[in-house]
Amino acid sequence: EPEVTQTPSHQVTQMGQEVILRCVPISNHLYFYWYRQILGQKVEFLVSFYNNEISEKSEIFDDQFSVERPDGSNFTLKIRSTKLEDSAMYFCASSEVRVGKPQHFGDGTRLSIL
Amino acid sequence: DAKTTQPPSMDCAEGRAANLPCNHSTISGNEYVYWYRQIHSQGPQYIIHGLKNNETNEMASLIITEDRKSSTLILPHATLRDTAVYYCIVRVEGGSNYKLTFGKGTLLTVNP
Numbered sequence: 001e002p003e004v005t006q007t008p009s010h011q012v013t014q015m016g017q018e019v020i021l022r023c024v025p026i027s028n029h030l031y032f033y034w035y036r037q038i039l040g041q042k043v044e045f046l047v048s049f050y051n052n053e054i055s056e057k058s059e060i061f062d063d064q065f066s067v068e069r070p071d072g073s074n075f076t077l078k079i080r081s082t083k084l085e086d087s088a089m090y091f092c093a094s095s096e097v098r099v100g101k102p103q104h105f106g107d108g109t110r111l112s113i114l
Numbered sequence: 115d116a117k118t119t120q121p122p123s124m125d126c127a128e129g130r131a132a133n134l135p136c137n138h139s140t141i142s143g144n145e146y147v148y149w150y151r152q153i154h155s156q157g158p159q160y161i162i163h164g165l166k167n168n169e170t171n172e173m174a175s176l177i178i179t180e181d182r183k184s185s186t187l188i189l190p191h192a193t194l195r196d197t198a199v200y201y202c203i204v205r206v207e208g209g210s211n212y213k214l215t216f217g218k219g220t221l222l223t224v225n226p
Contacts, residue, residue, distance in 0.1 A: 004157075031212070033212070033213070035214075037155070042216050042217065042218060043152070043158060043201075043214075043216040044216070045213035045214065045215065048212035048213065050212075055210075055212055056210060056211070056212040056213060058213070089155060091157045091158070093157075093158075098207075098208070098212060099207040099208050100146065100165075100207055102148060102160040102163055103160070103214060104160055105157035105158045105159070105160075106157050107156050107157045108155070108156070108157050
């Protein structure tokens with residue numbers, strides 16, 4: 001069964017450094033999403049992306065964050081200058097269409113900021 | 115999106131059916147009910163979804179009451195690997211809403 005893949009599985013970065021999290025969505029999917037989960041807390045929506053532009057973003061997704069689909073298969077989340085509070089699991093998801101179809105999630109990247 | 119209420123935890127014996135309830139009394143006509151689960155900080159795994167009819171797939175069954183104010187996820191023969199946090203999510207389809215809003219879910223523990 002096709003799945004969303006994320007790399008790396010664990011990323012350790014110094015505070016203030018830039019980090020790029022990578023995702024390969026399911027191949028025929030058109031909608032892409034990033035969520036995060038701080039340890040012990042709820043899964044939180046960050047951003048959705050369709051047709052090469054952001055379609056919805058949360059308050060968490062400030063100017064430090066950006067997303068890109070650099071080619072036909074990858075979808076990336078960049079954090080420009082990481083803070084300690086950015087430490088979390090980051091999940092990528094994709095869906096075939098937006099209405100009436102589920103989002104499928106990858107297994108996440110654990111981001112640790114030192 | 116309508117708010118959902120789930121019990122914080124439930125137990126189930128291995129091999130028995132697990133019935134997980136969800137209350138969504140403020141649901142509106144264009145909102146689907148989605149169920150996901152999360153096994154120990156892995157990514158949320160899609161289980162099933164429905165609008166108003168009962169649904170069944172290879173993983174589970176979803177029973178939605180006629181007034182749509184509540185639903186039950188049924189795992190017919192629970193195994194130890196079904197131990198997870200189960201999330202019931204109600205989502206407006208269409209418009210400018212793209213996100214899934216996760217609550218705290220129900221921690222289902224399947225016991226041997």
